[in-house]
Amino acid sequence: MHGLFRWSGKWWPGVVLLVLFWAIAAWNDTAAVEADIAGKAAAAVKGIALDKVSISADGRDVSFGADAFSEEGRHGALITVGSVPGVRLVNDETRLVPEAKPYVWSVEREVAKITLAGNAPLPAVKAKLMDVARAEVKGIEISDQMKLARGAPQYFEDAAALMIGQIGKLKDGKIALSDRGVTLSGIARDLGGREAIAAALKNLPQGFSVAANNVKAPPYVFQANKDPVALTLTLSGYVPDENIHAVILGSASRRFFSEKVVDKLKTSVGAPYQFVNAVIPALGVLSRLSTATLVVSDREVKISGDALYDAAAAQIKAGLAKEFPKDWQVKADISVKPASAPVDGTVCQQLFNDLLSKAQIRFLTGRAIIDSHSAGLLDRLIETALRCPSTNIEIVGHADSGGADAADQTLSERRAKAVLDYFVKAGLPAERFTATGYGSSQPSASNDGDEGKAKDRRIEFLVRKP
Template sequence: MRDSTNFGKWALVRWSSKWWPGAIPLAALWALAAWTSTAPLETELAGRSTAGLKSVLLDKSQIAVSGRDVTLVADAFSEEGRHSAIAAIEAVPGVRLVNDETRLVPAASPFVWSAERDVVRVTLTGSSPMPATKAKLLQAAHADLGGVEVVDQTNLARGAPAGFDEAALLLLAQVPKLKDGKVTITDTKVGLSGMARELGGRETIAAALKNLPAGFSVAANDIKAPPYIFQAYKDPVALTLTLTGNVPDSNAHAAIVAAASRKFFAEKVVDNLKISLGAPYGFINAAVPALGALSRLSTGTLVFTDREVKLSGDALYDGAIGQLRANLTRELPQSFQLKADVTVKPAAAPVDATVCQQLFSELLGKGTIRFEPKRSSLDPDSADLLDHLVETALRCPTAHIDVAGRADADGDNATKQALPEKRAQAVVDYLVKAGLPASRFTAVGYGSNQPVAANDNDEGKARNRRIEFIVKEQQP
């Protein structure tokens, strides 16, 4: 009974009018499908969207999927970043609509970043321009600081100056040199405060800051350093001069040790100095005269604390106190402050002429009174020996003393006679200036007729050029 009308339009309309009962199970199927597939679909799309955003630089990004619609909440670092984030999600297959709830990362003005070190940790605060920079700085802080705890409290913000990364890395590298303190970048200004870990830390940091990227400048460098200490102790019993503390460099070291050996005629120099940066300006010009002042004490201590010079001890006789104080005040560079606490050593018991002669000979056996070359002026480095001679002379008040100058075999007779006498006179003048009566001394020039060593070498000649003290019992 099949005919052409069966396949006609009307047959199709008739059949289709009876398709409706299937709509009931279809609706049930639809409800079931909606019920079971929605959550997996959302999970799937969220995963794909997150993967799609990987290459886009965002902060605080959150993806919420409802059905096939994706809502993106994020902070972008530029308008371009926002657009590419949205485009990346739109490109995910299956996503129907993208709700753009992105915004630009807030701009910081001024752009401030800082790292603060306290006893237990280093805290990074302020703004970082990019997540990569933030991570890089945190990593650098961990690397620079070894085991110290690092806490990163920085927020991301726009508006960092060009070269921020290098500047921040450079400042972070200075943090290990601080015991405590803070380094700050405020736009292109750099500020530092705190206490350096070691002597010279301040100088090392200042030197490092010269490598700041172009455009950056140091607004404040208030790094303090531990005090620069230099000490010298004259021990008359052990016959030592002990040097401890710091000197700025090896030249200064050598200069100080050489000056000490020259100025202290009897003491052995015990050198415990170490080389450290951070000496106050003019340190060496202060240390050498201060050692000269210490040499004139019987026992004493010299302490440099930064620019404060403390000299304490016992002078050998009354007059020496005023002299050494005045000399040192004149010789110290202006920025140094002198605190002298010098007393006089109690006078030793008087001795007779024989013992007196013995004491003089002992002293002059240990050291030689030195003069400026070819002249009769006393070398200031001989003050220690001269003061000991004064002290001894004070112990034999009844003795008359010939101060004898002697020459080596060089030169003509007139010179050999004249210069030693002038030199002997200079020594007598020194003794008189120290408070001894001039009448007790006679300066005599003896030429070269009583050598104590051979005159055929420099060492022997130097020993022959000398001052001798010859004690005579005073005529009553």
């Protein structure tokens, strides 16, 4: 008996170990089966349009959760999981993605960021729209704020992609969809951008339409900068068409005789009413200034710079109200350039000659009325006369040989007198000046052609000692 008890004491621990080993083996086998079933179920539904998929197995029973985009899709996914080999039953934890009414979506630009928001019908559609946005506007942040929702109208994806294609034309703004209606707001990047977007959205898919287009055009800006050091007049910004472009360049080339005209103008729609009638007189003011800038934006003109002498600044300011079209605003910041150093008579004569070698004082045809295009040249001549106050100056008029001698003589005298009067109105003492006319008796060029005749219709300045 004692021996049997001893043998039994050795047998019991072995049985315990055997049972433990069997339990571990059974547990490992079950875990492997569950992992295998869950993996096969996940693979089976991988190609089905679902969101937030979760699959777990308890033995051969599968718990299947997912957001489905239709009742048919949800039902089909359950059948697919139930058909996986080894699955005994499926615990249905699926649900339908919420339906959106109305179905809204938008693409918004905030200068350096684009946000896609609202609803999207499928994860694949979300991903595709993000790809379209990245391709359309490169190098800026693209934010995905879209949520999945059922109820998208037919051709939603095509409509949204077309809308994203227009966002690059906005500086900032928003293009939004509500069911099949499209609304737009913001500011276009360039002139004509609003019209370009409207034209593109005419290709919206069937059933879609633009409900409201509140995109604003950027300011219509024309600029001119006069640099007396580089001797350039740089024109930039916009003009309405090539005809007005040519008119502005022609006016600038006649007024700015010392400066090279640098043309950076572009044509674009959107010019304010009477645009050219504001730009031309504004360039006239600019031609009378030293360092100067001009900005024409919508119906506002801003001019700043230095007049060459006090009376010129006063004349410019007094004439601004009359020069520009009604309903236009003019803002002028006109100061006076510091006076240049005095010179003697010899240098003064050379300065006159240099100026008149570059341009001539122009008059209306057959008359003694000074052409307004000569205002800038006259101011430079007056500035020169101010630098030699101890000299007297003879203003000499000449004519071409196209008319009768007596008529030419009279016209040349009257034109010389008109220049003298201009100088006196500018504040110079009348006793310093005399006006003389020589008609066509002193030609400077052959009068056989128009070019030679034009050279002879001239005014000269002769510096005399008192």
